[in-house]
Structures are given as structure tokens and as C-alpha cells.
Amino acid sequence: MAGFFENLSLGCHVAFSVANLAYCFIGVFIGTLIGVLPGIGPIGAISMLLPVTFGISPASAIIMLAGIYYGAQYGGSTTSILVNIPGEVTSVVTCLDGYQMARQGRAGPALGIAAFGSFIAGTIGTIILMFVAKPLSELGLRFGPSEYFSLIILALALLSYLSHGSIIKAIIVAILGISLSQIGIDAVTARVRFTFGILELQDGLGLVPVVMGLFGVGEVLINLEESLNIEVFQARIKGLLPSVRDWADSIGAIIRGSFLGFFLGILPGGGAIIATFASYALEKKLSKHPEKFGTGVIEGVAGPESANNAASSGAFIPLFTLGFPSNAITALLLGALMIHGVQAGPSFMDKHPDIFWGTVISMYIGNAMLVILNLPLIGLWVKILKIPYRILFPLLLLLCIIGSYSINNSKFDVLIMVIFGVIGYVFRKIDYELSPLVIAFVLGPILETSLRQSLLISGGDIFVFFKRPISVACLAIALTVLLLPVILRGSRRLREKIT
Amino acid sequence: MKKYVRVDGLVWVILGIAMCIGSIRLQLGSFHTPGPGFLPFLSGASLGFFGLIQMLSTLFAVANEQQQQNSHEGRMKWDWRKSLTPFLTLMTLLAYILLLEPLGFVLTTFVCLLLLFKFSEPKRWLMPLILSSVTAVLSYLLFSVWLQSHFPKGLLTFW
Structure with a gap:
């Protein structure tokens, strides 16, 4: 316990330094900004800002980037409530009741409960993160290469299963991500792979140009096809503090959403998205007046908004304890840690307590900053919402160009970004999800190392993955997850035939 | 389709x-x-x-x-008229890569931003000119002067 308080004190020391307070503020401010602005998500924003963090300490970098992540969850609700356009996919559900509340003149309480709910959920999520991370890290220390290999397979299987569209398409995209990670010099034999004689490819594809292309340029290109003329709710927003009645109606939803969001956030894939839908469904089920959902009930805003924020805390669990990203954003954070020479994984908390505890404490601070940013400054965000996309998109593209160029001062990186921008655009058109590609791209090298080490250690025994309990369990779950849609479809057809 | x-x-x-x-x-x-x-x-x-x-x-x-x-429906339909702006934007990005070293960061940024702003406002000149020149200078000051990123100087060697 003494160690816990020592670490907590270290975290406070790191997070409360003037520089890190500033980075935390910059992070949550940018997070809210991009959450408010439709057409740019936290993935694009983090990849654009990744090169800026090269010159600062890893703790400061993660504090800022994490701030963007959870800040975006706050900002996303503003557009859902005022414009009926979700700023983030995790705020889609908020539109249902949030916008109806705004139409009934209750935009203030809707924004207020979204902010307070997010704050409570963020705090609960951070507290659980603090207590769960250590035991999970200790469990992670028992993992050998075969367990890591199977765990990656499980993560990719879950990711494919939880993706929004076709599971086959998600699997294809994940395999493509692994394949792309193999470009460059092989770490074991130093053989050059799939570079086609291009010298710049010998170090492999850079994470930043790839992600910036897929999520930055690709998103801009797709948005240019659609008119993003936003009509902002015109009435004056008043009464941001929810009434006692509002609190009584929402507090249960906030607490349930917090716990649900946190644990679903740990899952690879769209944890936060699923959490918001699950929270909405749960609240509707528990409600005495489920028929009113969708007409502007405050629980319909409080639950999902709490769930998405708690899920962003939950997503840090696999990242910090196992070195596993559970979504594209945490994959970028893992990339950021790698660039700084920091290895996330079971020994991360012991080797880098300043980064872990500094980030955890900064989350408390960031959540408090976000309440201040989101309530008194709501007028500012409404004004920003009115910036036309035709002015915004050239600036976003410029940030992408500068971001990808400044990593190696190389035009080639910009070209890679443009190529992946086209890939991102085409994939969106043909309904291929991009998150599995990024996660598989980041996990690809770990997967290859684990596979080769397992085979080497076992003397070429391909059944090594079925001889260790954790590995077998992971592979069994992965197989079940992949076969589940087939089984469900088969049983449905059988039932239809019988009836 | x-x-x-x-x-x-x-x-x-x-x-x-x-x-x-x-x-x-x-x-x-x-x-x-x-x-x-x-x-x-x-x-x-x-x-x-x-x-x-x-x-x-x-x-x-x-x-x-x-x-x-x-x-x-909607996403799958490939409407070439709709795809024109993304295509022109893409061409501008490729032009940026080609022009970056010969023209330098500030000039290339100005020219390409002007083109991008013009795509959405083809009839007006003043606003795209102001926006692209201000953004080019500000981005140079922010990234090159303040954050010490190195960009090609190109024609404007005094920058």
C-alpha cells in the first residue's frame, strides 16, 4: 500500500508540473475542438500532432495525446445535442434524446448532464484503471511468446467480430495491416522484404503517414463529396446546471454507464461505440417509461455520454498492462511510446511509473478541465461549429502534410500519406473498416516476433500454441468469435425452416 | 455497381x-x-x-x-461529379510534393492552399488569396520558426 501512495505522489508530481498541466490543457482543448468539429476525429488529430510530441518527454506526450482522446468524447456530445450531427461516432446515440431535448428548449441541461456525466464517468474509469492495472500487469508477466501470439490473434478476431460491417472484410483489412507491417528489413535475418528496390521503404512504412493518410486525408476526401452545411441550433442556451430532478433521473444512468463503458472499453474493437449503444439499451430496459426514449429523456443522454468517456479510460488497460492497443487511438499511443523508446507491456508500470501515474493523475485534472471548457465556454464551441468546411479542409490537409513531412524531412512520407489517403477514401466507399488495419499494422511486428520465438523455443513444434493454458484459451475464444456469425446464421435458418 | x-x-x-x-x-x-x-x-x-x-x-x-x-445505397454509388473535388484535391497534394523542393515551403503552401480554397469558392479571389497567404506565413512561423521543423527554402532563400 505504501508503494501505491508513493506512486500516487510521483504521479501528482509529474502531472502537476507547469509544463504537463499546459500539455494536458492543450490536449483536452484540441480534443474538445475536434470533437465539436465534424469531419475530423481524434485519430486524425493525434496522428497530426504525433510529430509535435517528438521533442517533449514521453510522459508529456502521452498526457497530451490522451487528453485529445478523452477530450474528443466530451466535444462530440455538443454537436449531437445542438446540431443532431455526432462529432464522434461514440456520440451517435446522444443525438436521439439530446437533440430532442434541445428542440424542447432544454439544450442547457442536456449539455450540462453530458459534461457532468462524462466527468463522473471519467473519474470512476480512472479510479478503476488505477486499481486494475497492477494485478493485470502481474498476470501479463506470465505471458510468453506463444501467449502473446494467441492474444494478438484473439484481439484481431474480436476486433473483426465487433466491427460495424462485414466480418470477412474486417478480417481482410486486419491481414492487410499485418502484411503492411512486414515491409522493410527483417529484424532476424536482415533480409529486405517487399521494398521493390525503394530505399525509403527499408525502414518500413511509418505509422504516422499511414494513419494520417487513412484517417486524415481519407476523411477529408470523403467529406468533400458530401455537403457539410451545418445548421446550428439557434436558440440561446441557458440553464446549463441540471436541476435536482434531472440529477435524480440521471445519476443511476451515469453510474451504470460508467461501469459498463469501462469494461466494454477494454475489449478490442469499437468498445466505446458498443458501450454507448449498450448503455442506451440498458437504460431503456430499466426505465419505467421506455416509450419516451427518443423524445428527449435525460437518461438517454447521461448513460451513453458516461459510457463513452469511461470506455476511453478502459482502453488504457490493455495498452498499459499488456502493450496491446484495443482501438486505433491506443494503437497510435503505443506508436508514440515506441517512438520515444518506451516499451508498453507488463513491466511498463515498474519501469516507467512516471508515465503511468503521471497519465492517470492527468486524467483527473483533464476531466476537471473539460467540465470548465465545456460548460462556460459552450458559446465558443457553437461559434467554431459555424466555421464552413470549405475553409477547414485545406487547413486540415496542410497539417497532415506538415505532420508527415516533419518526421524525417522526407517527401516520400508525404507521398505515402497521399497513397494511404486514397486507400482510406476507397475503403470508406466500399465499406471496409480502417481500425483493424491500424491495430494489425502496429501489432504485426509483435505477432511475427512471438510466432518465430515460439517456434524456435519449442524446436519447431507447431502445436506449442495448444500446449499452454492461456494460449489455448485465447485461441479457443478467437475461434468461437470467428465462427459465431456462421453458427448464429445457421441456427436462425434452422429455426426458420422449423417454423 | x-x-x-x-x-x-x-x-x-x-x-x-x-x-x-x-x-x-x-x-x-x-x-x-x-x-x-x-x-x-x-x-x-x-x-x-x-x-x-x-x-x-x-x-x-x-x-x-x-x-x-x-x-x-448512397456510399456505394460512384458519382463522378461528386468525386471531382476529391480528385482535384488529390492532384493538388501531388503537386505539393513535386513543388516543395523547387519552390520551397512558403510558396508551395501558398499556391496549393490557394488552389484548395478556390475549389470551393471558384468565383471569388480576394478571400482565398488572403486565407492562403496568411495560413502560409503563420504555418511557417509556427512550425519552422517556433517548433524548429526543417522545410525546404526553395526560391525564397531568405526565409
Whole structure:
């Protein structure tokens, strides 16, 4: 316990330094900004800002980037409530009741409960993160290469299963991500792979140009096809503090959403998205007046908004304890840690307590900053919402160009970004999800190392993955997850035939 | 549109086969000592396999076709008029890469931003001119002067 308080004190020391307070503020401010602005998500924003963090300490970098992540969850609700356009996919559900509340003149309480709910959920999520991370890290220390290999397979299987569209398409995209990670010099034999004689490819594809292309340029290109003329709710927003009645109606939803969001956030894939839908469904089920959902009930805003924020805390669990990203954003954070020479994984908390505890404490601070940013400054965000996309998109593209160029001062990186921008655009058109590609791209090298080490250690025994309990369990779950849609479809057809 | 949907599976199959051939050339090694082509071969084979499933599932999903068409409506339709702005934007980005070294950061940024702002406001000149020049100078001051990023100077060697 003494160690816990020592670490907590270290975290406070790191997070409360003037520089890190500033980075935390910059992070949550940018997070809210991009959450408010439709057409740019936290993935694009983090990849654009990744090169800026090269010159600062890893703790400061993660504090800022994490701030963007959870800040975006706050900002996303503003557009859902005022414009009926979700700023983030995790705020889609908020539109249902949030916008109806705004139409009934209750935009203030809707924004207020979204902010307070997010704050409570963020705090609960951070507290659980603090207590769960250590035991999970200790469990992670028992993992050998075969367990890591199977765990990656499980993560990719879950990711494919939880993706929004076709599971086959998600699997294809994940395999493509692994394949792309193999470009460059092989770490074991130093053989050059799939570079086609291009010298710049010998170090492999850079994470930043790839992600910036897929999520930055690709998103801009797709948005240019659609008119993003936003009509902002015109009435004056008043009464941001929810009434006692509002609190009584929402507090249960906030607490349930917090716990649900946190644990679903740990899952690879769209944890936060699923959490918001699950929270909405749960609240509707528990409600005495489920028929009113969708007409502007405050629980319909409080639950999902709490769930998405708690899920962003939950997503840090696999990242910090196992070195596993559970979504594209945490994959970028893992990339950021790698660039700084920091290895996330079971020994991360012991080797880098300043980064872990500094980030955890900064989350408390960031959540408090976000309440201040989101309530008194709501007028500012409404004004920003009115910036036309035709002015915004050239600036976003410029940030992408500068971001990808400044990593190696190389035009080639910009070209890679443009190529992946086209890939991102085409994939969106043909309904291929991009998150599995990024996660598989980041996990690809770990997967290859684990596979080769397992085979080497076992003397070429391909059944090594079925001889260790954790590995077998992971592979069994992965197989079940992949076969589940087939089984469900088969049983449905059988039932239809019988009836 | 149907052909366009079905073609993706075929692309993955071809890519998977190409990867398998490339991996064999790299040396697969053995189970005891996997070579540099080992995982790429597995990836290529899996890509080809799932590409085949994707191709077959779209080919034989006759019953669901109407449903699929409806669900994909909007996003799947490739309207060339709509795609013109993304295409021009893409060309501008490629021009940026080509012009960056000869013209330098500030001039290239100014020219390309002007083009991008003009795409959305073809009739007006003043606003795109002001926006692109202010953004070019501000981005230079922010990234090059303050954050110490190195960009090509090009024609404007005094910057």
C-alpha cells in the first residue's frame, strides 16, 4: 500500500508540473475542438500532432495525446445535442434524446448532464484503471511468446467480430495491416522484404503517414463529396446546471454507464461505440417509461455520454498492462511510446511509473478541465461549429502534410500519406473498416516476433500454441468469435425452416 | 455497381497470391527456424483465402442482393461529379510534393492552399488569396520558426 501512495505522489508530481498541466490543457482543448468539429476525429488529430510530441518527454506526450482522446468524447456530445450531427461516432446515440431535448428548449441541461456525466464517468474509469492495472500487469508477466501470439490473434478476431460491417472484410483489412507491417528489413535475418528496390521503404512504412493518410486525408476526401452545411441550433442556451430532478433521473444512468463503458472499453474493437449503444439499451430496459426514449429523456443522454468517456479510460488497460492497443487511438499511443523508446507491456508500470501515474493523475485534472471548457465556454464551441468546411479542409490537409513531412524531412512520407489517403477514401466507399488495419499494422511486428520465438523455443513444434493454458484459451475464444456469425446464421435458418 | 462490389474479393485473391510468391522467393525457412518469408506467406495465403470467401459470398448472395444494394445505397454509388473535388484535391497534394523542393515551403503552401480554397469558392479571389497567404506565413512561423521543423527554402532563400 505504501508503494501505491508513493506512486500516487510521483504521479501528482509529474502531472502537476507547469509544463504537463499546459500539455494536458492543450490536449483536452484540441480534443474538445475536434470533437465539436465534424469531419475530423481524434485519430486524425493525434496522428497530426504525433510529430509535435517528438521533442517533449514521453510522459508529456502521452498526457497530451490522451487528453485529445478523452477530450474528443466530451466535444462530440455538443454537436449531437445542438446540431443532431455526432462529432464522434461514440456520440451517435446522444443525438436521439439530446437533440430532442434541445428542440424542447432544454439544450442547457442536456449539455450540462453530458459534461457532468462524462466527468463522473471519467473519474470512476480512472479510479478503476488505477486499481486494475497492477494485478493485470502481474498476470501479463506470465505471458510468453506463444501467449502473446494467441492474444494478438484473439484481439484481431474480436476486433473483426465487433466491427460495424462485414466480418470477412474486417478480417481482410486486419491481414492487410499485418502484411503492411512486414515491409522493410527483417529484424532476424536482415533480409529486405517487399521494398521493390525503394530505399525509403527499408525502414518500413511509418505509422504516422499511414494513419494520417487513412484517417486524415481519407476523411477529408470523403467529406468533400458530401455537403457539410451545418445548421446550428439557434436558440440561446441557458440553464446549463441540471436541476435536482434531472440529477435524480440521471445519476443511476451515469453510474451504470460508467461501469459498463469501462469494461466494454477494454475489449478490442469499437468498445466505446458498443458501450454507448449498450448503455442506451440498458437504460431503456430499466426505465419505467421506455416509450419516451427518443423524445428527449435525460437518461438517454447521461448513460451513453458516461459510457463513452469511461470506455476511453478502459482502453488504457490493455495498452498499459499488456502493450496491446484495443482501438486505433491506443494503437497510435503505443506508436508514440515506441517512438520515444518506451516499451508498453507488463513491466511498463515498474519501469516507467512516471508515465503511468503521471497519465492517470492527468486524467483527473483533464476531466476537471473539460467540465470548465465545456460548460462556460459552450458559446465558443457553437461559434467554431459555424466555421464552413470549405475553409477547414485545406487547413486540415496542410497539417497532415506538415505532420508527415516533419518526421524525417522526407517527401516520400508525404507521398505515402497521399497513397494511404486514397486507400482510406476507397475503403470508406466500399465499406471496409480502417481500425483493424491500424491495430494489425502496429501489432504485426509483435505477432511475427512471438510466432518465430515460439517456434524456435519449442524446436519447431507447431502445436506449442495448444500446449499452454492461456494460449489455448485465447485461441479457443478467437475461434468461437470467428465462427459465431456462421453458427448464429445457421441456427436462425434452422429455426426458420422449423417454423 | 455490382461488378464494382465484387471486384474487391478478386483484388485480395491476386494480392494474396502475389504475396505468397514473393514470400517463397524470400525463403520460408522451416518450423524450427522460420525464415523472412514465413509470416508473409501465411498472411498472403490468409488474404487470398478470405478474398476468395469475399468474392464467392458476393457472387452467390443473390437473395440478399437487393437488400445489399439498399444498404449500400448512397456510399456505394460512384458519382463522378461528386468525386471531382476529391480528385482535384488529390492532384493538388501531388503537386505539393513535386513543388516543395523547387519552390520551397512558403510558396508551395501558398499556391496549393490557394488552389484548395478556390475549389470551393471558384468565383471569388480576394478571400482565398488572403486565407492562403496568411495560413502560409503563420504555418511557417509556427512550425519552422517556433517548433524548429526543417522545410525546404526553395526560391525564397531568405526565409
